[in-house]
Amino acid sequence: MTDFIYLASQSPRRSQLLDQLGVRHELLLPDADEDSEGLELAIKNEAPAAYVKRVTGLKLDAAVARLKRRGLPSAPILCSDTTVALGRTIYGKPADAKDAARMLAELAGTKHRVLTAVAVQQRRKRLDALSDSHVTFTAMTAVQIKNYVASGEPLGKAGAYAVQGRAAGFISQINGSYSGIMGLPMFETAQLLRGLGFKL
Structure with missing residues (x-):
């Protein structure tokens, strides 16, 4: 066992969370010609x-193919994806500052869900899990939204905010997994890795 x-x-937060679990890891990032978006x-x-769950599975399929293509040593591969949802509306990463402001205006004053799927695979064995958390945002003024967007923090984040950043000042309640909202639920991740026989 490796x-x-x-x-x-490519998320630095996922890498930090694995470090926190004490899991040694190497990045297996897409080639320039891969359409990861x-x-x-x-x-x-x-x-x-x-x-x-579907997007996480597709990312893992692509990573498994990448490992084979590069002829790298076999080891468990971990993929994860996070989305923010208000009802059935999916909030991914904002396209630009204007899109981020729109998302935040819609999420302000609501209780919404943050869903993070995790999947791991070693050779032919694949395991997955889903973390489902609820986040309550206080009301936000247009000026507060504008200032937050200007900080640059919302870009590249599902739902246009980072729970571990400045957005914390607008979050009145969290039910669920804090690390899951950050992008990698540690309890579920530890269970999946143990399920593959990985020693934690």
Whole structure:
């Protein structure tokens, strides 16, 4: 059994969370010609939980193929994807500052869900899990939204905010997994890795 895993994610937060668990990992990032953004397109009327699980599976398929193509040593591969949902509306990463402001205006004053799917694979064995958390945002003024967007923090984040950043000042309640909202639910991740026989 290997003493490390591959993390197929560009998120520095996921890497930090694996460090916190004491999991040695190497990044297995897409090649320049891989369409990793294309994997995140939603299907019409797709439920948020189905969407995030499907996207995570596609990312893992791509990572498994990448490992083979590069001829790298075998080790468990971990993929994860996070989405924010208000009802059946899926909030991915904002396209730009204007899109981020729109998302935040819609999420302000609501209780919404943050869904993070995790999947791990070693050789032919694949395991997955879903973390489902609820986040309550206080009302936000247009000026507060504008200032937050200007900080640059919302870009590249599902739902246009980072729970571990400045957005924390607008979050009145969290039910669920804090690390899951950050992008990698540690309890579920530890269970999946143990399920593959990985020593934690």
